[in-house]
Amino acid sequence: MRNFFKKWIVIYWLAVVFVTSVQAATNQPGVVLTFDDTSTGLWHNFFANRTDNVRATFFVTKWHELSRPTQIDQLRDLQNKGYEIGCHSYDHTGVGEFLFNPSRTQEYVNTQVIPAIQNMQADGFDPVSFSYPSGERDENYDAAIRPYLPYLRTTFYDAGKQLAQMDEIYHNSDKTYGVLEGESLDNRYGRTVAEIEQALIRAKNNNEIITLYGHYIFDDTSPDADSQYAIRASKLNQIIDIAKGLGLKFYTFKEAFDLTNGIITPPLAPTSLTATALSNSQVRLNWVDASSDETGFKIERCQGATCTGFAEVGTVSANGITFSDSNLVSNTSYRYRIRAYRGTNHSSYSSTVTTATLAAPSLLAAPTSLTATALSSSQVRLNWVDASSNETGFKIERCLNAACTNFTVIKTTGANIVQFTNTNLQANKNYRYRIRAYRGTVYSDYSNTVDITVSTPSTAIAAPANLTATVLAGNKVRLNWIDASNNETGFEVERCLKAGCTSFEFLGSLAANAVSFTDSDSTLESGESYRYRVRAYQTNGTYSAYSNIIALNM
Structure with missing residues (x-):
């Protein structure tokens, strides 16, 4: 009996060790379809209206350059329909441009990973998967990126092998994987439907999951249908039909990595979420903690009675059941949802609740005629009219980029102030400002919102x-x-x-x-x-x- 307990402890310890890296285990043979770069319109056209349980993952780069609202709405629609939106770096800079130097891993994370995640989160996306640009990777960069994006994909290519011979692009329940490798469906590699069918048959016969990737999906009539980094829509439909005929399951990238034979399970979702307006600028949330092993809870909010662009606004530690959301706009509707998390694993969302803040007391008039003037490439002067006579002071708020809504307080002034200079700004950036008066815990309505871009004075450069x-x-x-x-x-x-x-x-x-x-x-x-x-x-x-x-x- 003593030896039995020793063996059980060893087995339990090994299970815990395996959980520290991402273990991929196959419950049902299947296929992971992934697509890289920024072709949101092509992806949306092909996948958004499917009704056949096909799933795919889209690794997006250059998020800051996406058109708004069109491309963001396309990605949000795909995400809402069960597709995964992953990260493909900030501006498609590969590890190779850092010379695979292990001393530069944090530099890569700081310039290519963290800014990309922040841009995605600002639009209500919470990525957990990362695809290496150009497939350039090594284990030092894996270790640096994994705390931020634990599910990693790279590429594999061997011109001398058929797809069905490439063990590297398959995974199953017998091994633990730090990164999944995928092979391309793009025209440039010349993979025929017959060859891909044999690869899918192998996945079926061996109870494996195969990972594939591509870029553009063009209709057959498009002049770009046969370009290097594209696949014809008709060919992709053939591949999907073959996989369905074989009974293969379509996984998102995260789903394929999360199959762990029960070793890793997400926490249970919180229930009974309610929202109560406490004032013209504050809402209190309450919920029932249904899980016993969460790290905490993530709170998400969007503005408007029917809004869908949720963004994270706060976290609560384990066992928490309430959250106060402050600095809101008076007489405005907000929607909330929450989910539990443990490490990188998240529960499903709670129900969504809607509430409206109270109207601002009429005793405190809002400042008017807010203007912004660029004084230099790093300074902006704000001026306004003080329309109240009994304020304690003014709260000045700012956010970055045109049409942004995630304002934060950058300065609190005293009473009767009508001017403020904001310094240490970044050149060639767009800033938005608004202000409101306050007295204790009472706030006026906001002033008008102003936008301004601070520009760098430049000397013309002659073109080559x-x-x-x-x-x-x-x-x-x-x-x-x-x-x-x-x-x-x-x-x-x-x-x-x-x-x-x-x-x-x-x-x-x-x-x-x-x-x-x-x-x-x-x-x-x-x-x-x-x-x-x-x-x-x-x-x-x-x-x-x-x-x-x-x-x-x-």
């Missing part, structure tokens, strides 16, 4: 001239140009694929006075058409106009 291109041996291209400026910090080189293309992508940057660049990208292919352009830049964010565009056939 006479750009030429020469094809070199080994599928390389050498660019030459005339440096027409004398005040640049350097040059940026851009390229796009196909004759007449306009979707240029950044290739690299060069120091001041450079007059040539060699494109030795391994993706350059004989028979393809490419277009190049160059521009000068300064460190303050100023750019010249582009050079002439040069086109060539490899």
